[in-house]
Each structure stands twice: as C-alpha cells, then as structure tokens.
Amino acid sequence: MSDVDFTAVGLVQPWVEPPEIELVLEAVLFAASEPVPMKDLLAACAFGEEDAAGRPEVEAALARLSAHYRDRSIELVRSAGGYRFRVRQQFSTQVQAAQPERPQRLSRALLETLAIIAYRQPVTRAEIEDIRGVAVSTQIMRTLTERGWVHVVGHKEVPGRPGLYATTRVFLDDLGLGRLDELPPLDALRELVDLPGEDVGGLPRREGGDEDRDAGDEPSSRD
Amino acid sequence: MSDVDFTAVGLVQPWVEPPEIELVLEAVLFAASEPVPMKDLLAACAFGEEDAAGRPEVEAALARLSAHYRDRSIELVRSAGGYRFRVRQQFSTQVQAAQPERPQRLSRALLETLAIIAYRQPVTRAEIEDIRGVAVSTQIMRTLTERGWVHVVGHKEVPGRPGLYATTRVFLDDLGLGRLDELPPLDALRELVDLPGEDVGGLPRREGGDEDRDAGDEPSSRD
Amino acid sequence: MTEAEVLEEEPATDEVEWSCRVHGSPLGELPADLYIPPDALEVFLESFEGPLDLLLYLIRRQNLDILSIPIAEITRQYMAYIDVMQALRLELAGEYLVMAALLAEIKSRMLLPRPPAATDEEDDPRLALIRQLQEYERFKAAAERLDAMPRLERDVFHAHAARDALLAPPAPAPALEELLDALVGVLRRASLRAHHQISAEALSVRERMARILETLEHEVFVDFVNLLTVEEGRPGVVVAFLAVLELSKAGLLEWGQGEAFGPIQVRRRAPAPIEE
Numbered sequence: 198m199s200d201v202d203f204t205a206v207g208l209v210q211p212w213v214e215p216p217e218i219e220l221v222l223e224a225v226l227f228a229a230s231e232p233v234p235m236k237d238l239l240a241a242c243a244f245g246e247e248d249a250a251g252r253p254e255v256e257a258a259l260a261r262l263s264a265h266y267r268d269r270s271i272e273l274v275r276s277a278g279g280y281r282f283r284v285r286q287q288f289s290t291q292v293q294a295a296q297p298e299r300p301q302r303l304s305r306a307l308l309e310t311l312a313i314i315a316y317r318q319p320v321t322r323a324e325i326e327d328i329r330g331v332a333v334s335t336q337i338m339r340t341l342t343e344r345g346w347v348h349v350v351g352h353k354e355v356p357g358r359p360g361l362y363a364t365t366r367v368f369l370d371d372l373g374l375g376r377l378d379e380l381p382p383l384d385a386l387r388e389l390v391d392l393p394g395e396d397v398g399g400l401p402r403r404e405g406g407d408e409d410r411d412a413g414d415e416p417s418s419r420d
Numbered sequence: 421m422s423d424v425d426f427t428a429v430g431l432v433q434p435w436v437e438p439p440e441i442e443l444v445l446e447a448v449l450f451a452a453s454e455p456v457p458m459k460d461l462l463a464a465c466a467f468g469e470e471d472a473a474g475r476p477e478v479e480a481a482l483a484r485l486s487a488h489y490r491d492r493s494i495e496l497v498r499s500a501g502g503y504r505f506r507v508r509q510q511f512s513t514q515v516q517a518a519q520p521e522r523p524q525r526l527s528r529a530l531l532e533t534l535a536i537i538a539y540r541q542p543v544t545r546a547e548i549e550d551i552r553g554v555a556v557s558t559q560i561m562r563t564l565t566e567r568g569w570v571h572v573v574g575h576k577e578v579p580g581r582p583g584l585y586a587t588t589r590v591f592l593d594d595l596g597l598g599r600l601d602e603l604p605p606l607d608a609l610r611e612l613v614d615l616p617g618e619d620v621g622g623l624p625r626r627e628g629g630d631e632d633r634d635a636g637d638e639p640s641s642r643d
Numbered sequence: 644m645t646e647a648e649v650l651e652e653e654p655a656t657d658e659v660e661w662s663c664r665v666h667g668s669p670l671g672e673l674p675a676d677l678y679i680p681p682d683a684l685e686v687f688l689e690s691f692e693g694p695l696d697l698l699l700y701l702i703r704r705q706n707l708d709i710l711s712i713p714i715a716e717i718t719r720q721y722m723a724y725i726d727v728m729q730a731l732r733l734e735l736a737g738e739y740l741v742m743a744a745l746l747a748e749i750k751s752r753m754l755l756p757r758p759p760a761a762t763d764e765e766d767d768p769r770l771a772l773i774r775q776l777q778e779y780e781r782f783k784a785a786a787e788r789l790d791a792m793p794r795l796e797r798d799v800f801h802a803h804a805a806r807d808a809l810l811a812p813p814a815p816a817p818a819l820e821e822l823l824d825a826l827v828g829v830l831r832r833a834s835l836r837a838h839h840q841i842s843a844e845a846l847s848v849r850e851r852m853a854r855i856l857e858t859l860e861h862e863v864f865v866d867f868v869n870l871l872t873v874e875e876g877r878p879g880v881v882v883a884f885l886a887v888l889e890l891s892k893a894g895l896l897e898w899g900q901g902e903a904f905g906p907i908q909v910r911r912r913a914p915a916p917i918e919e
Contacts, residue, residue: 215492220511221493221511221514223492223493223494224493224494224507224508224514224515225519227450227493227507227802228507228511228515228803229519230801230803237518238518240518241514241517241518243514243517269446270443270446270447270450271446271447271450282803283801283802284799284800285447286799288443288444288447291447291465292447292448292451292464294466295451295452295456295461295463295464296460305692305786306692308786309692311789312782312785312789315785315789316782328775328779329692329695330693330694330696331692331736331738370795372789372795373799381785381788381792384780384784447800450800451801451802453803494804495808504804505805506805506806507805507806509809511809512809515806523811523813523814525814526814526817526821528825528828531822531825532829534817534822535822535823535826535829536829538822539826539849541852542849542856551833552829553832553833567813569816573853574856574895576893576894577893577894584853584895586856594816595817595818597819599847599850600847600850601847604823
C-alpha cells in the first residue's frame with residue numbers, strides 16, 4: 198500500500214479517547230454519500246429501531262459530535278433524508294477553486310419545470326406544459342429524473358394514464374430542506390380588478406351594444 | 421432552512437481558531453470524491469503551482485490536519501492520486517451495519533486470471549499476461565490472494581525471480597471441487613472454442629494419445 | 644437578452660404592410676419601433692421560454708401591470724416579433740403561432756360590442772390570458788428563487804470520506820461455469836493472436852507441481868521417493884514423477900545424493916541473489 202499514514206507524523210499527545218458511540222456515528226456519517234436516516238445510525242450503534250434507549254443516546258452523541266466540529270470547516274446538519282456533514286458555506290469558494298470542473302448551470306426551462314413539479318405535485322407533463330405555454334422536452338424530464346429530483350408517483354386516471362410527477366427526498370436534501378413546505382412560498386395570485394376598457398385600434402368601444410358576438414371569433418382579424 | 425445547527429447545542433468553550441489554511445484544506449478534502457492532487461490543494465489556498473512557498477506550507481498544514489484526526493474515525497492518507505480522508509478500517513462493522521454494501525461482483529479480468537492460474541499452475545504473472553494479452557493488475561492479484569484462492573508457491577528462476585502462483589485448497593472448496601483435476605479438461609473447453617467455421621488461428625490441437633493426461637487420473641473419474 | 648431593443652413608442656404606421664427582406668433591402672423597412680439586430684434573433688429565440696415568456700417580457704418592458712395589459716398594443720408588438728422571425732425564416736415553435744392567433748382573437752372580440760348583461764369579468768376575453776400569464780410568472784419567479792437557493796455540489800458540499808479501507812463484503816465464489824466461461828473467453832482471444840499457444844497439459848501434473856513446491860523448502864533435502872505417494876497407485880506415482888521432472892526442467896529444484904547409491908534427494912533451489 199502506498200498510502201502514507203500521517204498520524205505517524207503528528208506529535209505524540211496524551212490520548213483522550215472520544216466515546217466510542219461518537220466515533221461510530223462519525224464514521225458512518227463520513228462513509229455515507231447521502232444523508233443518513235436515524236434508523237441507520239441506530240443500527241450502527243447496535244440499537245434496534247424500537248430501542249427506547251437508543252434514540253436519546255444517539256442524539257446526545259450527535260450533539261457532542263457537532264460541538265466537536267464547531268471550529269472546523271464542516272458542520273453536521275439534518276435535512277429530509279437524515280444527518281450529514283457538509284462543508285461550511287464560507288469555504289465554498291476555496292472548494293470550488295480546487296475543483297477544476299464547474300458544475301453545469303441548469304437551464305431556465307429545466308428550473309421552471311422543476312418549480313412547477315415542486316409546487317404543484319403531483320402533476321402531469323401536460324399540466325406542466327399548460328402552465329409554461331410550451332412543450333416540455335423529454336430531455337428535461339429525463340435530466341430531472343436522472344438527478345433523482347423527480348419521479349413518477351402514480352398515473353392520472355384519464356385517457357392515456359399519464360404519469361404524475363412529484364419531487365423526491367433527494368431534491369429536498371440537495372437544497373438542504375427538511376420538508377417541502379420549507380420552499381419559499383409561491384407569489385400570491387393577485388385578485389383581478391375591473392379591467393379598464395381600452396382602445397383597440399381606433400374604434401370606439403361600444404357599450405351596451407347587442408350585436409352578434411360570434412362575429413368576433415374571426416381568427417384572422419389583424420387590424 | 422431546516423438545517424439544525426448543532427453548534428448551538430454544544431458547550432461553550434474558549435475559542436481557539438485553527439489556522440485558516442488547515443481549515444481550507446480540510447474543507448477541500450472533505451468535499452472531494454476522489455484523491456485531491458497537490459496542485460488542486462495549492463489552488464484552493466491561492467498558491468500558484470510554481471509558488472515555492474506554497475508546497476511546504478500546505479504540507480505542514482496537512483501534517484497538522486492529520487494529527488488533529490489522530491483520535492477520530494477517519495484518517496488522512498496519501499496515495500498516488502493525491503490526498504484524501506478515509507474511514508478507518510476498525511469501523512467497518514458499524515458502517516456495514518448502518519448501510520450495508522452489496523457484495524462486489526467478480527470482474528471478468530479477475531475470473532480470467534483465476535481460470536488461467538487454475539489451469540496453468542504454477543504460473544507467473546507475466547505468463548498470465550501473455551495468455552490474456554493484457555496486463556494483470558496488482559489489485560486483481562491482491563484480491564485473489566486475499567480471498568485465499570491463490571498463493572505463491574515458489575519463484576521462477578529467471579531474472580527477477582517472479583512468484584509462481586497456484587490455486588489453494590480454499591479455491592477447491594469454494595468451487596465445490598474435491599481435486600483440481602475435477603475441473604473439466606482443457607481439451608473439452610477447446611472444443612467449445614473451436615466452433616465450426618471459426619478461425620482458431622494457431623491453436624495446436626493435440627491428436628490422439630495425451631500421454632501425460634493418460635498418466636494422470638482421468639479427470640472425469642470421480643471416485 | 645442581448646437585446647431585442649425597441650425604440651420608443653411611436654404610433655405604428657401599419658404593422659401589416661411592412662415587409663422584411665433581409666438579404667436584399669435594408670432593415671430600415673422594419674417598423675420604427677422595432678429594431679432587432681439580425682444576429683440577436685437566434686439569441687432571442689433561445690432567450691424566451693415560450694410565448695408566455697415573450698409576452699411577459701413585452702409587458703414588463705413597458706412597466707405595465709399584467710392585470711391591465713393593453714391588449715391591442717401588446718398584440719401589435721407580439722405580432723411584430725413574430726413577423727420578423729418568420730420573415731427571417733427562423734424556425735418558430737408552434738406555440739408562438741397559437742398565441743398569435745389567440746391574441747388576434749381577443750383583440751377582435753374586444754372590438755365588438757358586449758351585451759349589456761355581460762359586463763362582468765367572466766366575459767372579458769382578456770381574463771383567461773391574464774390568469775395564464777400570472778400563473779406562469781409565479782412559477783418563473785419560483786424557478787429563479789429555486790436556482791438561487793444553495794444547492795448541493797454547486798454552493799454546498801457534502802463532507803465525506805473514502806470508504807475503501809472498509810472491508811466490503813466479499814464477492815461470492817465464482818460458479819464453475821463462470822470460471823470456465825472466462826477461460827473460454829481467454830482461449831478465444833488467445834487463438835486470435837496466433838503466436839500464443841496454450842497447450843493442454845494434464846492438470847494433475849500441474850497441480851502436483853504446485854503441491855510439491857509447497858512442501859519443499861530450500862534448506863532441507865528430502866528423499867525424492869517421498870514425493871511419490873505409493874498409495875495413489877501407479878497413475879499417482881507417474882503424475883508425481885512427471886511433476887518433479889517438470890519442476891526440474893523449470894530449474895526450480897536442486898538434486899543431491901548424500902553418498903554413492905544413497906537416496907536421491909531433492910530440495911527447492913535456493914533463491915538466487917537478485918540481479919539482472
């Protein structure tokens with residue numbers, strides 16, 4: 198093995214062993230690539246899921262662990278999926294500097310689609326297209342699915358049984374959210390007041406006329 | 421944000437701020453998913469790659485960082501690709517308990533290597549490579565040895581004295597074989613290879629009496 | 644937008660009559676209130692997420708409230724954009740044309756007198772469009788806020804450590820068929836490289852070679868005959884004998900005879916000093 202163990206380099210200090218449970222949780226949290234749910238943390242500490250003693254003990258150890266990292270560059274946080282360590286945001290710039298590849302920007306089309314799914318879920322693709330006023334490309338739906346942000350949670354009982362999309366736990370985790378309602382609220386729909394009449398091309402607007410309105414359906418009227 | 425900031429929970433201790441460079445390196449190493457080469461570490465610390473002062477300073481900070489984690493569940497290691505944190509091996513059981521990993525599949529390359537050792541033992545790595553037509557990775561040989569399926573039974577008296585590999589009792593047991601010659605004879609396999617119409621190049625076929633085969637136990641004779 | 648710039652409002656002369664001949668006539672034939680640099684058109688198309696987005700842009704540009712859009716004016720401007728794009732033969736998503744038709748319809752309906760009883764909101768043809776615009780605008784804003792939120796792997800980084808030091812559960816032993824399948828693959832490849840040959844040697848001899856090597860040490864001579872196990876019967880003895888010969892041929896064994904006519908002894912050849 199070519200790995201150099203740096204502990205050999207360190208100064209010899211009096212050994213103060215941290216409590217085992219804290220180290221176990223630390224190991225599990227660092228080893229995971231996603232937030233770790235409480236039940237997995239309990240399992241690591243050999244607590245059954247229904248073990249009444251386990252939860253408070255694990256939570257106390259998590260608090261100690263978090264305190265241990267108070268002065269460091271990372272912090273212990275909880276989001277929808279569970280607990281995880283993350284780099285404190287004040288170090289983001291340096292982390293980005295060390296990463297040669299910049300993450301891709303998300304297109305507006307993708308973000309709008311994602312927003313509609315997030316706020317309107319469960320929603321069909323046709324409903325998304327209704328709101329956006331344009332077709333939603335298959336590419337966008339695939340990208341969202343592959344990133345694990347949306348998934349099909351059912352099918353609408355209409356002809357064709359289109360899939361109903363919803364956001365996932367990964368979506369919440371990636372935004373550091375615990376629950377969906379922690380998303381910033383959607384702008385309120387304003388009440389429509391009386392629309393002012395307007396001059397639509399030189400002709401005075403006629404009030405109270407009773408002519409045949411069907412004539413207005415002419416689609417080609419350009420003037 | 422729903423993130424719980426655990427630092428609030430921690431005890432208030434006198435603040436001893438670790439040097440900034442150490443924290444930056446810590447952040448970068450924790451954020452990376454692969455070993456971080458020195459040049460990326462230098463970039464994170466805003467050192468140019470040719471900056472003479474950068475390297476020793478970064479190395480000193482890495483040593484301090486490593487010492488800091490001496491009693492923790494992770495260790496700072498250096499390998500060919502660079503530096504990274506990894507979870508210490510003694511926490512294997514607990515990490516597995518929390519998030520079991522699926523058993524790895526045996527790679528094609530590994531199976532081929534194992535098959536060649538089984539049929540051609542004792543055989544050197546160079547000979548295996550000759551037959552496979554590609555290099556055999558050290559990782560594969562290590563895995564085969566660690567699994568207890570092959571071992572070095574001697575050294576070939578040629579320059580460099582390469583190890584001669586052979587299969588073990590464990591290999592036979594794991595395959596459910598009593599003896600090595602219960603493996604199907606190579607000739608039978610060659611029949612499979614020599615499919616009609618296929619160009620089989622220079623593979624010599626042995627006709628008639630296989631003296632040394634006859635000398636041995638008939639492979640099929642399972643007592 | 645880089646930008647489809649519109650010069651200040653000037654009563655449109657007549658938007659129906661102008662035409663745009665890009666390769667021939669100058670762009671001066673465009674209506675005075677509409678100037679789009681030709682190279683900006685591609686950008687233009689990519690800049691809008693659809694007709695609703697374009698309409699919102701037109702409305703916002705004039706600091707108008709969605710709730711009270713002057714349909715005639717907006718329609719006029721919208722049509723102007725569409726006409727330019729069509730004149731330039733830019734491929735236009737069908738939705739843009741559908742919207743154009745809708746706007747035209749609304750406008751024409753507004754020209755008509757409304758029945759006295761139908762003066763309430765429900766009857767205003769602009770309402771459905773306004774609702775749609777408002778709805779779209781909410782999600783457009785939500786999308787921007789979503790994008791501004793700290794996001795994993797862009798602004799926020801998960802802290803993790805490699806787990807390769809951890810013992811992964813071992814792979815199950817290969818099935819015999821898997822092993823044979825792998826070997827067949829090798830043989831097939833080897834046969835294509837004609838100069839490589841695998842001769843089929845008796846496994847038993849090879850195995851015995853390995854076993855003998857294991858038992859021998861280089862410090863200790865053992866009697867050659869001890870390597871032959873009589874209990875295995877003739878074939879066994881022959882196999883062992885062949886194995887010893889093979890090993891000898893490979894230079895792995897050293898022979899000795901303590902005394903004349905004494906037992907023939909064999910040991911593993913001492914490791915040679917490493918040299919080239």
